[in-house]
Amino acid sequence: MPDLFDNLPDGTPVAAPPAQDGARPLADRMRPARLEDVVGQEAVLASGGPLGAMLASGRLSSLILWGPPGVGKTTIARLLAGQSGHSFVQISAIFxxxxxxxxxxxxxRARRTxxxxTLLFVDEIHRFNRAQQDGFLPHMEDGTIVLVGATTENPSFELNAALLxxxxxIVLDRLGSDDLARLVARAEAALERPLPLAPDARAALIGMADGDGRALLNLIEQVAAWGAVDPVDGAGLSARLMRRAAVYDKSGDGHYNLISALHKAVRGSDPDASLYWLARMLEGGEDPRFLARRITRMATEDIGLADPQALGQCLEAWQAYERLGSPEGELALAQAVxxxxxxxxxxxxxxxxxxxxxxAKRTGSAPPPAHILNAPTGLMKAQGxxxxxxxxxxxEDGFSGQDYFPEGMKRPVFYAPVERGFERELRKRVEWLVxxxxxxQGGG
Known part of the structure; x- marks a missing residue:
């Protein structure tokens, strides 16, 4: 009869394997048995963090765990149930x-008697529709369940306000390189042998996981199965393994986060960061036509008349993409960016x-001043x-200086050119016209 917990050589406890442990994936075998051993989420699990403080108080409340794949959402929920004395029940909103x-x-309800x-863990909770989400509310309010939902999407957009x-x-962070390196060391201890990887290949393996701990452990399991004797270098690793596909949802949070990053990098005059975020979106499968529209918007929103050619550059890049298609036309978008x-x-x-x-909304239907209205009929002339x-x-100078706003309206100033680019010249013109x-108008 195995003990409840086994320890890795670094002291990290893991759940004891059943008799046929070899059939279980490494990621499942290496689930931590204590919250403090979950990698990469120290900020929320520490005694001063939200989950640590909640457990210390002895009262567990309903939670939404929001974070990318492979950062420990299921593991944290399972351990919260164990440490708070709740029965753990897991369902998926997909099925x-x-x-x-x-x-x-x-x-x-029967357990409660x-x-x-009961801690009910709902994976992919954002997949439930609004009515289904509302169905949890009475059971949360009367204490029948403690709900812990997991989502990769922004809860503000995907979950009911009543549920929130x-x-x-609780926001869970993407795992960093140091976190993933700790997982590699733990996996090697669990496997009781080092991975047959040269230093550059170890770094490449961590990069392939792209912040996903579960993906890393799956990659490690593949490497361990090779049975290689001599260390494999980075090139050899890349030839044998495929990089994890980047997390990018073209209609979800990733879409809005990355287009925001691209727009702000352009606004911040950083061509290298701009190209990086453009590449991230295209590699993730974003529609280049959406990017062409957004890039054109940047030209009018953030550059304007400081460089009147910017809009033309974007429209020509868009047209070039339409003629060339992908991937050749994407270079035109990169040029515009x-x-x-x-x-x-x-x-x-x-x-x-x-x-x-x-x-215009404030002043409603105020008519133009009479002197700038055409008078094609005698009646209209009689009306002034x-x-x-x-x-x-x-x-003189081709400028009469007349007022073109509605009568009685105080003249507003909307356009104030900046002292940058071509608008510096426009500013001089505006000041001369004033x-x-x-x-x-003063008769001078």
Whole structure:
């Protein structure tokens, strides 16, 4: 009869293997048996962290564990149940329906009558629709279950406000290189032999996992199965193993995070970071046409008239992509991104447009002043249409200085060019027009 826990040589306890342990994946065999041994989540599990403090208080409340794949969501939920004395029940939102949930709630209610609490772990909880999510609420409120939901998507967008108000959101971090290196060492201890990898191959193996601990352990299991005697170098490793596919959901949180990163890198005049985020999105399968539209938006929002050629560069890149397709046309998008990143920046037109729209809504249906209205009929002339209009081409310097806003409206200023790029010249023109208008309207 095996002990409940076995220890790795570094002292880390792991759940004892059953009789036919060899059939279990390494990732499953190496699940930690204590919360303090979960790698990479010290910030939330430490005594001063949210989960550590919750356990110390002796009261476990419902949680939403939000983080990328392979960071320990299931393991943490299982260990929370064990350390708080709850029965652990796991379901997946992908495979569970109303009938299964009803059985879970009935069983939890029966346990409660014997003094046994239930921690219900719901994997991929964001897959449940709004009505199904609402179904958890009465059982959470009366203490039948402690809900621990796991999601890779932003809970703010994917979960009901009512559910979020009853559960604390815990953000779990992507595993860093040092965290993954610790997992490699633990795996070698569990396997009782070092991996046949040269130093560059060990680093490449960690890179292949891309922050996913479960993926790393699966890769390690493949390497261990080779039975190689001589160390394999980085090139040999890459030839035998495929890198884990990058986490990127074209319609989810990853999409919005990466396009935000690309946009802000361009705005921040960093061509290298801009190219990196563009490449990340394209490698993740993003639609290049979406990127072409967003890049064009950047030209009007963040560069504007500081470089009037920027918009043309984006439209030409978009057209080049449409003609060339992928992957050749993606180079045109990269060229446009570099141009935008290095262009002088101004959001003066963008700000002016928002201000003008706000003023247009505020002033409602105020008509234009009569002197700038056409008068094609005698009746309209009798009404004063066009009376007093000054033809600018007949005026000094081609500028009459007349007022074109509705009568009685205080003249606003929307457009304020910046002292960057071509807008520096436009600023001089604006300042000249302000002075000339004051002279004309003042009779000077």
């Amino acid at each position: 569970s329906g109303v009938a299964e949930l009803r059985k879970v709630f009935d069983a939890a 014997t003094g046994q609490g 108000s009853r559960a604390q959101v 570099v141009y935008l990143a290095l262009a002088p920046k101004s959001n003066a037109v963008y700000g002016a447009w928002k201000a003008a729209r706000a003023e 249409y066009g009376a007093g209009y000054l033809y600018d081409h007949d005026a 002075r000339a208008r004051a002279r004309r």
